[in-house]
Amino acid sequence: MKILGIDSSTRICSLGLIEEHNILTEYNINSYYQKTSSILVPAIKTMLEGVNLTLAEIDGIAVAIGPGSFTGLRIGLGVAKGLCYATTSLPLWGISTLDALAYSLRGVPSLICPLLLSTREEIFSAVFRGGEDSLEKIIDYDCSDMDTLLAKISFLKEKIIFIGEGLKKYQKAIQERLNQEALFIDSPLAFPRGVNIAFLGLEKLQKGEKEDIHTLSPLYLRKSQAEMVREKKTTEI
Numbered sequence: 001m002k003i004l005g006i007d008s009s010t011r012i013c014s015l016g017l018i019e020e021h022n023i024l025t026e027y028n029i030n031s032y033y034q035k036t037s038s039i040l041v042p043a044i045k046t047m048l049e050g051v052n053l054t055l056a057e058i059d060g061i062a063v064a065i066g067p068g069s070f071t072g073l074r075i076g077l078g079v080a081k082g083l084c085y086a087t088t089s090l091p092l093w094g095i096s097t098l099d100a101l102a103y104s105l106r107g108v109p110s111l112i113c114p115l116l117l118s119t120r121e122e123i124f125s126a127v128f129r130g131g132e133d134s135l136e137k138i139i140d141y142d143c144s145d146m147d148t149l150l151a152k153i154s155f156l157k158e159k160i161i162f163i164g165e166g167l168k169k170y171q172k173a174i175q176e177r178l179n180q181e182a183l184f185i186d187s188p189l190a191f192p193r194g195v196n197i198a199f200l201g202l203e204k205l206q207k208g209e210k211e212d213i214h215t216l217s218p219l220y221l222r223k224s225q226a227e228m229v230r231e232k233k234t235t236e237i
Contacts, residue, residue: 001205002058004044004083005198008036008076009068009097010116010165015040015047016195017058018202023195024051037075044083055087062201064192065094066219067124067143068116073218084213091210093201096219098141100192101164102128103200105185106135111158115166118143123166124221125149127156143221146170150177159183165190 002024005016013036015027027047029039048054063080066073077094084090101114109131116124123146127139139152153160154177162174163185174182204210 001060001202002053003198003201003205004048004058004061005063005095005194005196005201006040006044006061006076006080007064007097007100007192007194007197008040008072009064009066010072010191011069012191013040013043013072014192014194014197015043016193016198017047017051017053018195018198020202021199026193026195028191028194031072036072040075040079044079055083055090058090060091060093060201060205062093062095062197062204064097064100064197065216066097067118067141067221068097070218070220073220077216077218081213081216091205092213092216093204093209094211094216094219095197095200096126096141097192098124098126099128099135099137099200100196101189102126102130102135103196104189104193105161105163106130107133108161110183111138111156111160113153113160113162115162115164115170117166117169118222121145122222123149123170125166127153127160141219141221146173150174154178157181161185163189 002019007014011031013029017024061080084092098114102112105112112128112130122143126141129136159181161183
């Protein structure tokens with residue numbers, strides 16, 4: 001089974017193509033240099049051509065649904081749905097960006113906490129337990145300030161591995177609060193990978209799961225700035 005993975009939830013646009021448990025090809029680019037909206041479709045086309053495949057020859061598409069950049073998520077999901085519509089029968093799976101981050105450490109028998117930066121002083125997070133090539137989510141997806149997250153984690157009384165772009169901003173605060181209980185995995189695993197999205201999509205395929213392409217939507221976890229401004233104006237009227 002060949003699965004295309006798409007992740008545009010962070011500033012790194014990441015694509016991956018797998019066949020069963022093998023990586024066929026991978027593509028990553030910082031959207032600082034080229035906008036995701038302009039490079040995503042051409043990059044997918046180039047990647048498929050590089051391994052002599054067409055869209056009709058793959059077995060499904062997995063796409064990151066968040067949390068992450070509102071704009072990036074909409075672009076990635078829109079492209080994924082468009083490609084599925086174009087093939088009439090290609091299945092689509094939505095994958096949490098936090099799951100994709102934790103997936104890199106799935107075989108480690110420890111607690112794993114992926115961290116993604118939100119706006120203001122908030123952070124996207126979840127806590128998983130790894131081991132035997134599996135992930136068990138023990139604290140659900142959340143968007144909160146770091147003090148709130150650390151208060152939840154401190155009750156676990158176990159060593160926990162932190163991974164993701166949020167470390168650059170919060171590693172010192174985590175270390176001061178958790179001391180020896182905190183371990184850190186930084187670059188190059190700081191960002192979700194398209195191949196991880198694809199592998200998680202393959203797991204859903206093997207379980208017989210399939211998303212409704214019409215209703216699949218981003219997992220934002222927080223309201224957009226525009227929504228908050230509208231709500232504020234409404235309450236002031």
